[in-house]
Structure formats: C-alpha cells, structure tokens
Amino acid sequence: MKLLVTGGAGYVGSVVTALLLEAGHDVTVLDDLSTGHRDAVPAGARTVVADVHNAADVLTPDTAAVLHFAAKSLVGESTTAPAEYWRTNVAGTLALLEAMDRHGVDRLVFSSTAAVYGEPASAAPLREDDPPVPTNPYGAGKLAVDRMLESWAHAYGLGAVSLRYFNVAGAHRGLGERHDPETHLLPNLLRAALEGTPARVHGTDHPTPDGTAVRDYLHVADLARAHLLALEAAVPGTHRVFNLGTGGGHSVREVVDTVRAVTGRPVAVHDGPRRPGDPSVLVASNERARTGLGWEPARGLAETVADAWEFTRARAAARETA
Ligand SMILES: NC(=O)c1ccc[n+]([C@@H]2O[C@H](COP(=O)([O-])OP(=O)(O)OC[C@H]3O[C@@H](n4cnc5c(N)ncnc54)[C@H](O)[C@@H]3O)[C@@H](O)[C@H]2O)c1
Numbered sequence: 001m002k003l004l005v006t007g008g009a010g011y012v013g014s015v016v017t018a019l020l021l022e023a024g025h026d027v028t029v030l031d032d033l034s035t036g037h038r039d040a041v042p043a044g045a046r047t048v049v050a051d052v053h054n055a056a057d058v059l060t061p062d063t064a065a066v067l068h069f070a071a072k073s074l075v076g077e078s079t080t081a082p083a084e085y086w087r088t089n090v091a092g093t094l095a096l097l098e099a100m101d102r103h104g105v106d107r108l109v110f111s112s113t114a115a116v117y118g119e120p121a122s123a124a125p126l127r128e129d130d131p132p133v134p135t136n137p138y139g140a141g142k143l144a145v146d147r148m149l150e151s152w153a154h155a156y157g158l159g160a161v162s163l164r165y166f167n168v169a170g171a172h173r174g175l176g177e178r179h180d181p182e183t184h185l186l187p188n189l190l191r192a193a194l195e196g197t198p199a200r201v202h203g204t205d206h207p208t209p210d211g212t213a214v215r216d217y218l219h220v221a222d223l224a225r226a227h228l229l230a231l232e233a234a235v236p237g238t239h240r241v242f243n244l245g246t247g248g249g250h251s252v253r254e255v256v257d258t259v260r261a262v263t264g265r266p267v268a269v270h271d272g273p274r275r276p277g278d279p280s281v282l283v284a285s286n287e288r289a290r291t292g293l294g295w296e297p298a299r300g301l302a303e304t305v306a307d308a309w310e311f312t313r314a315r316a317a318a319r320e321t322a
C-alpha cells in the first residue's frame with residue numbers, strides 16, 4: 001500500500017515506518033523535524049520536511065492510508081505551553097483530515113494516549129469504555145481528536161482507528177528515544193547509568209505500594225506491530241478505539257531496580273516532589289486489542305530496558321568516535 005506517515009522521524013513513527021517497509025509498503029514520511037531526526041527515518045522511505053498543516057501538498061489520490069504520529073507529546077509542557085498543543089495536535093489533525101477528504105483518502109491510524117483517561121478512580125486496568133476525563137491540555141487535545149475521528153467516520157465515511165498508547169519504551173534495531181530535553185523515565189535512568197549522575201524520582205507520596213507512580217511500559221516494537229493490524233481494522237465508516245499496554249504496571253522504584261539489574265550499575269536516585277499533572281496509576285486493559293486486533297505484547301520490562309540500554313550505549317559509542 002502507498003502510505004503517508006506523519007511524524008515518521010520521531011521515536012514511535014520511525015519504528016512503525018521500519019515495520020511498514022519490511023512488510024512491503026511504500027512509505028512517505030512527513031515531519032517538520034521539531035522533535036524528530038532526519039536520520040531516524042529508515043532507508044527506503046521518502047522524507048518530506050513539512051508541517052502537518054501542509055499535508056495537502058504531500059497526499060496523493062493513490063495514498064491508501066495515513067498513520068498519524070506528528071504531535072507534541074509532553075504532559076508537563078502541555079500545561080505551560082498549551083497553545084502549541086492545540087495548534088499541532090488538534091488544528092493540525094483537522095487540516096490533515098480536510099486534506100485527506102480532498103484527495104479521497106479514507107483510512108487513518110491515530111496515536112491517541114492513556115492521558116485521555118486523566119486520574120483514574122481506581123488502580124484497575126483501564127478499559128476503552130472507562131470515562132475519559134483528561135487532566136491536562138495534551139490529554140484533552142488527544143480526546144478531542146478521538147471525537148473528531150468518530151464524527152468523521154459517521155458523517156464522511158472515514159475508516160479510523162485510535163490507538164491509546166500507555167508508556168512506550170525500549171528500542172528496535174537502532175531506533176530509540178532521542179528527545180532533547182529528555183523527560184521520560186527510562187532514558188533518564190539509562191543516562192544516569194551511563195554517566196554515573198543521579199536521576200530523579202518525581203513523587204514518593206502516591207497512593208501506591210511504594211509511594212511512586214505506576215505505569216504500564218510497553219516495548220516500542222510490540223506497539224509498532226499493532227499499527228499494521230490497525231491498518232487492516234480501519235474499515236471506512238467506522239471509528240475504533242484500542243488501548244495498547246502490557247496489562248501490568250511497574251512503579252518508578254521497580255523501574256529503577258530493573259535498570260540497576262540490567263545495566264549492572266548502581267544508578268543513584270534523588271527523591272523529589274510530584275510532577276504537576278502526573279496521575280498515580282495508569283495501567284491498560286488490553287483485552288479489546290487482543291480480541292479485536294489479534295494483538296498481544298511479547299516483551300516484558302527487563303527486555304524493554306535491555307534493548308533501550310543497548311541503544312543508549314551504541315549512541316554513546318557513536319558520539320565518541322564522531
Ligand atoms: N512516547 C510515548 O510514550 C507516547 C505515549 C502515548 C502517545 N504517544 C503519541 O505517539 C506519537 C509519537 O510520539 P513519540 O514519542 O514518537 O514523539 P516524538 O516527539 O519522538 O515524535 C513526534 C514526531 O512528530 C513530528 N512533529 C511534531 N510536530 C509536527 C508538525 N507540526 N508537523 C510535522 N511533524 C511534526 C516531530 O518532529 C517528531 O518527529 C505522538 O502523537 C504522541 O502523542 C506517545
């Protein structure tokens with residue numbers, strides 16, 4: 001299939017692009033490189049450096065589907081700089097949908113997020129029919145897009161799938177997290193392991209067994225595989241929503257312990273206050289993805305950390321020889 005991947009120079013989009021190419025698809029990446037990297041786009045894909053608002057210039061009538069990753073995606077930043085979140089994530093998606101309408105492209109796979117659920121009422125795994133009550137502009141904007149897609153499917157016959165990712169982590173064949181500044185837990189812990197500097201624990205007073213926040217860490221290669229299944233599930237006239245997570249949670253302290261075990265390094269941590277907008281527990285129920293997409297995650301936390309560690313060390317070695 002001829003596919004457009006927005007945000008394909010970013011972390012998740014580059015890994016999905018690699019899998020799409022392996023499966024024989026013809027891929028064009030549209031990315032403004034604001035948080036992505038041109039050299040992260042796998043060989044074999046075309047790259048167009050452009051804003052998602054200008055997707056109409058890149059789409060063609062023979063584009064079969066769009067996979068839409070381009071977004072601003074930091075919960076904390078969305079509370080202090082919301083304008084950019086509404087502009088890129090919501091207005092940008094509206095521009096993309098209008099461009100798809102103009103070219104008759106009727107299938108979309110969208111990167112939604114666990115942040116649409118806000119602060120869950122209990123620690124039970126979140127289901128897609130649990131009430132979405134986002135607590136920050138990032139989650140609110142992603143929920144707005146989920147609802148936009150629902151109306152587009154109903155009124156204009158779009159076939160859309162919203163994949164609500166929980167915490168993506170790990171690396172796949174030389175592709176991993178390269179954010180600057182880096183705010184995500186695992187890359188920060190691995191940098192601490194590499195450089196011998198301390199990492200920070202945001203909040204030790206959560207209502208969890210050890211007081212630190214619990215998240216569902218999903219290997220990026222498992223996540224990426226779900227996108228190929230979602231492409232098949234994007235049937236015109238329907239909008240479907242799937243949570244993507246392992247179904248199990250780990251506290252920040254458990255991730256720290258796993259990093260120490262995998263790297264064999266001490267990794268010092270300083271305890272600090274909670275980060276504004278951070279829910280205490282986010283764990284996915286992946287039942288619907290298992291039955292509806294035939295998807296299941298294959299990797300656990302130790303393998304996810306090990307792959308991210310290999311990526312971190314390889315990049316450090318490449319920097320040294322450069
Ligand atoms: N990483 C996670 O844990 C996670 C969890 C839930 C949802 N998501 C969602 O998954 C998607 C990918 O996230 P990621 O972690 O790979 O982030 P990323 O920042 O690595 O990738 C986003 C890509 O979009 C591009 N981009 C941003 N604004 C753009 C614009 N206006 N026009 C064109 N390109 C633009 C960036 O340059 C970057 O390459 C995002 O939509 C994000 O909200 C990520």
Ligand SMILES: O=c1ccn([C@@H]2O[C@H](COP(=O)(O)OP(=O)(O)O[C@H]3O[C@H](CO)[C@@H](O)[C@H](O)[C@H]3O)[C@@H](O)[C@H]2O)c(=O)[nH]1
Binds near residue numbers: 113167201
């Ligand atoms: O140096 C750090 C970084 C993070 N944390 C904590 O670790 C947990 C995970 O944080 P992080 O890796 O920053 O991810 P989240 O804030 O949970 O957000 C990610 O996961 C969400 C879905 O759960 C997505 O919506 C977001 O786009 C994505 O950034 C949180 O409790 C943080 O407070 C620390 O203690 N120290």
